[in-house]
Amino acid sequence: MRRQNRLKSLSWAAIALGMSYSAYSQTSLKSAYQKDFLIGTALGTSHIEERNETANQLIKREFNAITAENIMKSEVIHPEINRYNFDPADKFVEYGQKNNMYIVGHTLVWHSQLPRFVSKINSPDSVRLFMTEHIKTVAGRYAGKINSWDVVNEALNEDGTLRKSVFLNKLGEGYLKEAFDLAAKADPKAALYYNDYNIEQPAKRKGAIELIKKLQASGTKIDGVGIQGHWSINTLNLKVIEDAIVEFSQLGLKVAFTELDLTVLPNPWDLRGADVNQNFEGSPKMNPYTAGLPDSVQVTLAQKYEDLFKLFLKHKDKISRVTFWGVNDGHSWLNGFPIRGRTNYPLLFDREFKPKLAYKSVLELKAAK
Numbered sequence: 001m002r003r004q005n006r007l008k009s010l011s012w013a014a015i016a017l018g019m020s021y022s023a024y025s026q027t028s029l030k031s032a033y034q035k036d037f038l039i040g041t042a043l044g045t046s047h048i049e050e051r052n053e054t055a056n057q058l059i060k061r062e063f064n065a066i067t068a069e070n071i072m073k074s075e076v077i078h079p080e081i082n083r084y085n086f087d088p089a090d091k092f093v094e095y096g097q098k099n100n101m102y103i104v105g106h107t108l109v110w111h112s113q114l115p116r117f118v119s120k121i122n123s124p125d126s127v128r129l130f131m132t133e134h135i136k137t138v139a140g141r142y143a144g145k146i147n148s149w150d151v152v153n154e155a156l157n158e159d160g161t162l163r164k165s166v167f168l169n170k171l172g173e174g175y176l177k178e179a180f181d182l183a184a185k186a187d188p189k190a191a192l193y194y195n196d197y198n199i200e201q202p203a204k205r206k207g208a209i210e211l212i213k214k215l216q217a218s219g220t221k222i223d224g225v226g227i228q229g230h231w232s233i234n235t236l237n238l239k240v241i242e243d244a245i246v247e248f249s250q251l252g253l254k255v256a257f258t259e260l261d262l263t264v265l266p267n268p269w270d271l272r273g274a275d276v277n278q279n280f281e282g283s284p285k286m287n288p289y290t291a292g293l294p295d296s297v298q299v300t301l302a303q304k305y306e307d308l309f310k311l312f313l314k315h316k317d318k319i320s321r322v323t324f325w326g327v328n329d330g331h332s333w334l335n336g337f338p339i340r341g342r343t344n345y346p347l348l349f350d351r352e353f354k355p356k357l358a359y360k361s362v363l364e365l366k367a368a369k
């Protein structure tokens, strides 16, 4: 309670003063959390190409891990059956190497953002050939340079059963083992992760644990679980997150939070009969903060981030990395998902790249130690 009051009074002062980045120039996220876990961000093409110097300085200053937001997904890196587009990924890896960052490849096997030719493949053998060549070529090219791969992304349904993707449909559940084994062979040094959203939730978590146990029992190398962490300030559930950290680490795996963001906007799926794109696009009710984030919500966001990082610190021995899904609010995919054209505020830096109250609350957790 006292802490809450302190945070609130700080917040009003900070908001009234208009926080500037230089106010925090004494430290940074990555240095504050240096002994605990890596602090990462997802990079888009403009970041990799260093188009905006303010963004560039911020990335280099605050983060020591980077994930490719889109450019290593198969639709980008492998657009045609016999053609790869390595240029953006090469630049991404160079950027990380140049800045001594932990480099995360995202992702080798995923049902989404697949190249068009994959949907035309019919025979299981051809799907296997695609997957095999893809992993060999992509993971092989960056072998020794990528620190960690999200080998398989989002293979599970909410109830913990396997998602009916092209990989499951054509190859059966053995595709997971095949994918991890191929990745281990192509890049023996990279840490290999299974990555998914909502796997902290009990049913999906149970499915993930079963899947991982099977992989382990068959001798497959898997080093960690990536919990994406696309959460909401309205429904954040620390208990399930804590249970997930503990249970996954009991499998002998590291836990990473790989795509952290906290939406502040109403969720269309909470409304009965919501048709995500048609009914709510352009609706002020679903996009309430176009003129700026009210102070009260700013404070809630800061509080939720504080609670979350407190939990992460409690389990720092089990956590390898916490990566934000984007550099600043303007960049976040949540401005376009699940409803296009909204104004969201899910990250620690605002549209002007200034640190938000949430940044301060995350940093102060360490200062208080």
Ligand code: XIL
Pocket: 069, 070, 153, 228, 259, 333
């Ligand atoms: C998102 C990107 O942020 C967007 O730019 C893109 O349009 C769609 O994909 N889970 C994942 C990420 O594993 O790759 C997704 O990234 C967000 C959800």
